[in-house]
Amino acid sequence: SAGSQEAHSEVWQGLQGLCLPRKNPLRQRGNMVAIPGGEFTMGTDEPEIRQDGEWPARRVRVNGFYMDRHEVSNEEFERFVNATGYLTEAEKFGDSFVFEGMLSEEVKSEIHQAVAAAPWWLPVKGANWKHPEGPDSNIVSRMDHPVLHVSWNDAVAFCTWAGKRLPTEAEWEYSCRGGLENRLFPWGNKLQPKGQHYANIWQGVFPSNNTAEDGYKGTAPVTAFPPNGYGLYNIVGNAWEWTSDWWAVHHSAEEAHNPKGPASGTDKVKKGGSYMCHKSYCYRYRCAARSQNTPDSSASNLGFRCAADALPDLQ
Numbered sequence: 001s002a003g004s005q006e007a008h009s010e011v012w013q014g015l016q017g018l019c020l021p022r023k024n025p026l027r028q029r030g031n032m033v034a035i036p037g038g039e040f041t042m043g044t045d046e047p048e049i050r051q052d053g054e055w056p057a058r059r060v061r062v063n064g065f066y067m068d069r070h071e072v073s074n075e076e077f078e079r080f081v082n083a084t085g086y087l088t089e090a091e092k093f094g095d096s097f098v099f100e101g102m103l104s105e106e107v108k109s110e111i112h113q114a115v116a117a118a119p120w121w122l123p124v125k126g127a128n129w130k131h132p133e134g135p136d137s138n139i140v141s142r143m144d145h146p147v148l149h150v151s152w153n154d155a156v157a158f159c160t161w162a163g164k165r166l167p168t169e170a171e172w173e174y175s176c177r178g179g180l181e182n183r184l185f186p187w188g189n190k191l192q193p194k195g196q197h198y199a200n201i202w203q204g205v206f207p208s209n210n211t212a213e214d215g216y217k218g219t220a221p222v223t224a225f226p227p228n229g230y231g232l233y234n235i236v237g238n239a240w241e242w243t244s245d246w247w248a249v250h251h252s253a254e255e256a257h258n259p260k261g262p263a264s265g266t267d268k269v270k271k272g273g274s275y276m277c278h279k280s281y282c283y284r285y286r287c288a289a290r291s292q293n294t295p296d297s298s299a300s301n302l303g304f305r306c307a308a309d310a311l312p313d314l315q
């Protein structure tokens with residue numbers, strides 16, 4: 001699988017580092033990219049979704065750091081679970097939220113409750129990272145796809161084990177922008193330059209008809225689609241990504257240095273949107289866009305990637 005090829009290439013890069021000159025040894029190792037420190041405009045003065053607190057635009061300075069090149073994959077998460085015996089919160093609770101459109105008729109027929117404001121989300125017994133659509137599903141053919149059904153607490157546990165941490169919202173948004181200023185998307189302002197798809201989102205009519213014109217009805221492999229200017233894949237679309245910040249919708253317009261969000265809160269910030277996002281109801285596959293969930297929440301479109309201040313030892 002692509003996942004195991006990647007593992008091999010990580011080992012190979014590690015070996016190369018010992019005896020052979022590499023093209024750019026400081027730029028990358030394993031699956032992390034060096035993000036240069038700098039200043040950028042966080043948020044926007046032209047918010048598309050005001051109530052999410054996408055505004056005001058403010059100048060933010062971040063120190064250099066490292067960012068995972070792609071969302072944490074099932075293969076990577078499995079390595080963590082195999083090494084630690086870690087049990088995710090969805091596994092402990094016994095259920096997780098799954099998008100109705102991905103469920104079998106059999107699983108659907110057993111569910112009698114839904115979220116009033118979003119009836120396409122169903123709590124599915126036995127849904128977790130190994131069984132993303134419930135007990136009759138598995139990840140065997142999706143080891144290189146993003147791990148799903150991981151809570152914020154699970155994401156922190158993984159990143160800590162890997163010698164990393166979650167990115168702050170500022171670091172995530174700075175990474176998303178890939179060196180461009182004030183653009184909607186990681187690659188610019190046009191959703192589909194030259195008619196090409198740059199992210200895994202929803203085409204068609206949400207939630208009834210997913211044409212999968214971009215090639216994917218659900219998640220895509222973590223390195224599908226072109227990377228942004230910093231070499232990051234699927235930073236918008238595919239799976240939502242947890243950040244370390246608590247959620248708030250009011251922000252100071254003052255310039256800030258390495259902001260870390262409010263000191264406390266009830267929800268954590270997630271960024272980037274997912275394969276379920278369509279402009280008509282979830283125009284959140286933009287770098288300034290944001291949303292939130294409680295730290296113990298999990299769902300079939302929510303994952304993460306890690307950041308680090310220094311490159312961790314290879315796992």
Ligand SMILES: [Ca+2]
Pocket residue numbers: 200201202203212213214215216217218275
């Ligand atoms: Ca898609």
Ligand SMILES: [Ca+2]
Pocket residue numbers: 071234235236237238239240241272273
């Ligand atoms: Ca993503």
